[in-house]
Amino acid sequence: MNAIPEWPDRLYATLKRAGVGQVGYVPDAGHSRLIERVRADAEIHDIALTTEEEGVALAAGAWLGGNRAALLMQSSGLGNCVNMFSLARSCRFPLLMFITMRGEWEEFNPWQVPMGGIVEPVLKLCEAEVYRAAKPDEVVSLAERAAQRAFGDEAIAAVLLSQQLIGKKVWTK
Amino acid sequence: MSLERRAAMATLVADRGDLLIVPGLGSTAWDLAAAGDDPRNFYLWGAMGGAAMVGLGLALAQASRRVAVITGDGEMLMGLGSLATIGTKRPGNLAIIVFDNGVYGETGMQPSHTQHGVDLVGVAKACGFADCADVREEAGLAALAAKLKTFTAPLFARVAIAADEPPRVLPERDGVALKNRFRAALGLKS
Numbered sequence: 001m002n003a004i005p006e007w008p009d010r011l012y013a014t015l016k017r018a019g020v021g022q023v024g025y026v027p028d029a030g031h032s033r034l035i036e037r038v039r040a041d042a043e044i045h046d047i048a049l050t051t052e053e054e055g056v057a058l059a060a061g062a063w064l065g066g067n068r069a070a071l072l073m074q075s076s077g078l079g080n081c082v083n084m085f086s087l088a089r090s091c092r093f094p095l096l097m098f099i100t101m102r103g104e105w106e107e108f109n110p111w112q113v114p115m116g117g118i119v120e121p122v123l124k125l126c127e128a129e130v131y132r133a134a135k136p137d138e139v140v141s142l143a144e145r146a147a148q149r150a151f152g153d154e155a156i157a158a159v160l161l162s163q164q165l166i167g168k169k170v171w172t173k
Numbered sequence: 174m175s176l177e178r179r180a181a182m183a184t185l186v187a188d189r190g191d192l193l194i195v196p197g198l199g200s201t202a203w204d205l206a207a208a209g210d211d212p213r214n215f216y217l218w219g220a221m222g223g224a225a226m227v228g229l230g231l232a233l234a235q236a237s238r239r240v241a242v243i244t245g246d247g248e249m250l251m252g253l254g255s256l257a258t259i260g261t262k263r264p265g266n267l268a269i270i271v272f273d274n275g276v277y278g279e280t281g282m283q284p285s286h287t288q289h290g291v292d293l294v295g296v297a298k299a300c301g302f303a304d305c306a307d308v309r310e311e312a313g314l315a316a317l318a319a320k321l322k323t324f325t326a327p328l329f330a331r332v333a334i335a336a337d338e339p340p341r342v343l344p345e346r347d348g349v350a351l352k353n354r355f356r357a358a359l360g361l362k363s
Contacts, residue, residue: 022233045233048261050254057223057255061195061230064215064352066361069230087220087227091348 007136008033014140015070018147022047022062024055025072030100030166052077053084060093068151071097075116085126088156096150097158105163128156134164174309175333178272183208185318192321193231197224197244199279201272206344212358215351216344222251225269229259232267239266241321246273246287253296259327260301268321268328274336282336297329306330
């Protein structure tokens, strides 16, 4: 039994400090605590998406209107975004993403491997700056850097939250 | 009964006031450019399926202004899930208007799902849009144009347009320039 991790609370505080006003997400176990914090915050619009690419367009609209947005997803969701990234790339919209990784450390479900295994090269092909957090104490500093890159430089930045950080999915209860 | 697309767009935006407009890629962007360029138009040249969600992000960020997404049936069909997402937030300042001609005009007039009976107004209703209209004639279009200045709940309208292909009127296509001039028009740093 793992203790409840506190890095999601620190990540939430980082998003607040960065002035994030909209958070789009497709529900995900690794992001559950952060989603809870965002939903409880009346100053942040939380937007549950039907597919991750909606969040890429949402973030563009937010920036057009003067808001900063963040997008939370699982590694499998990245594949849904690839064409929509052309919006951020063509117009240089800030796009700040936090991606929980599946298909790597102690993955039980082999169907998570094909997308999980190509997350980093796909992001790089899409001109994103990529950071990887494997330990809880790395999350905040990488998130701060990614937010600076996204909003300061109007660029795509992604923080990968590795499966070691999230913990393995429990398949039997 | 269906409307001519250029005239329909001109009617909708003739007296736009403070309205912010996001046209979907292709014909609706050309229609809006033909109606008159404005820095408060954010023309999409790609991102098919994303117009409604750009509108949602903008509407949430600019709660005191009204936002209209004006897109085609094919573009809307690619982002159908976004109607469900908008239905969860229900911003009172967002209108989604679909110019429906039942075909993919940019690619050779292949039939779209709406030609086979898929009912976009029905989808919008089911997703929680408070006000849904099926516009087929001039009177309905005039009513929609008036409503764009006063609506206070999520608005969805399908506008039946003829499947024609008027000459293209191409707006600026530099995305960074379009973004910067839009933000500048709102008084934001660009």
